[in-house]
Each structure stands twice: as structure tokens, then as C-alpha cells.
Amino acid sequence: MKNCLGDEAALPYYIWANGDCDAKSEDWVEAKAICLSLIAAGGKSAHIVDADGVEVPVDEIDAVQQPPESPPGGYFIMMDYETSADHRNTLTEARQRGQELCDSEQVPCSWSIHDAAGELVEDITRTDGRTLGQVMQAFNTQHLKQPR
Known part of the structure; x- marks a missing residue:
């Protein structure tokens, strides 16, 4: 390139x-x-x-073509790029559901949308702007005991 x-x-x-x-x-x-x-x-x-x-x-x-709205096989919403958490037929539905899952998840993880072939379409970011590192820090502070 x-x-x-x-x-x-x-x-x-x-x-x-x-x-x-x-x-x-x-x-x-x-x-x-x-x-x-x-x-x-x-x-x-x-x-x-x-x-x-x-x-x-x-x-x-x-020059990169936008992903199709309704491809054969739809879209998979993935947690940590490897676990399918949900499936939607259209990209719009996948983005909406993916955003809901990403924003509601309390356990630190990454979220993404993949096509039926398993290719990454896009990452999902939290609407509150917190990064995965910030979510992990908050989780650790709230749920893990601090050493004495």
C-alpha cells in the first residue's frame, strides 16, 4: 500500500x-x-x-464498497471476535442489536459484526465512549478484591 x-x-x-x-x-x-x-x-x-x-x-x-444491507446468511454479532452472541438478517438490525449488547455488557469484552463467511465487517464501540481498557478497569475495581 x-x-x-x-x-x-x-x-x-x-x-x-x-x-x-x-x-x-x-x-x-x-x-x-x-x-x-x-x-x-x-x-x-x-x-x-x-x-x-x-x-x-x-x-x-x-473505493472500498460498503457491506450489503441483506447478504445471504445475514450478520453475526460476535463477542471477543469468536463467540456468536446473536444473528440478524440485515446490517442495520445487526448494528442496532450489537450496540445494545455492547452497551449493556458489564463483563469486559470486545464486540464486532461478521458476515456469514466469518469476515469482520466492523467493530462495535460503546456509545458512552469508554474503551475496553476503561471497562476492564471499572470491572476490576467493582468486582475484584483489592490486596490488603
Whole structure:
């Protein structure tokens, strides 16, 4: 993958949305999927920057096709990328149910939507803005005894 300067992009890729770095990935396809999910969630200024701080061309991201609304087999809402927690026929339904599950879960875990082939469509982020690390810290504080 080439960056805006025409050089080979340095890994990892950093995915930014609305002025914050939301994720990083060593894989270009995954980085694009994350960026698209941030755009779909309202990240109007989502973009990808390589490890050298050089932006990846916007047309590379725009060229990625949005996932179909109702593919054969529907969408699976996954917990920690490996356990199917629910299934929906449309992407809109999967996003709504995935958001409900993500926001209501008290045990720290990650949530994502996958297609019937098992490919990552997008990650689900909490509406309260807390990261997985923050959820884990709150869980540990609330449920685990502190050493004396």
C-alpha cells in the first residue's frame, strides 16, 4: 500500500476519527474496515495514517464498497471476535442489536459484526465512549478484591 507521498506505507496503520486515534492495525483490509465502521458511526473526518504520520489516500478508502444491507446468511454479532452472541438478517438490525449488547455488557469484552463467511465487517464501540481498557478497569475495581 502506498501513502500520499507515493512511498510504501509504514506499518502499523492508525485509524483516526473526529480528531482522535481510535485504533491501529497491521493489516490494510482490517484498517479500511475499521475506518468504514467509524464513518458509518458518524466519523465524518475518519482517515488512516501510516506509522510515519503520512495519510493514506482518501480514494483508497472511498473505493472500498460498503457491506450489503441483506447478504445471504445475514450478520453475526460476535463477542471477543469468536463467540456468536446473536444473528440478524440485515446490517442495520445487526448494528442496532450489537450496540445494545455492547452497551449493556458489564463483563469486559470486545464486540464486532461478521458476515456469514466469518469476515469482520466492523467493530462495535460503546456509545458512552469508554474503551475496553476503561471497562476492564471499572470491572476490576467493582468486582475484584483489592490486596490488603
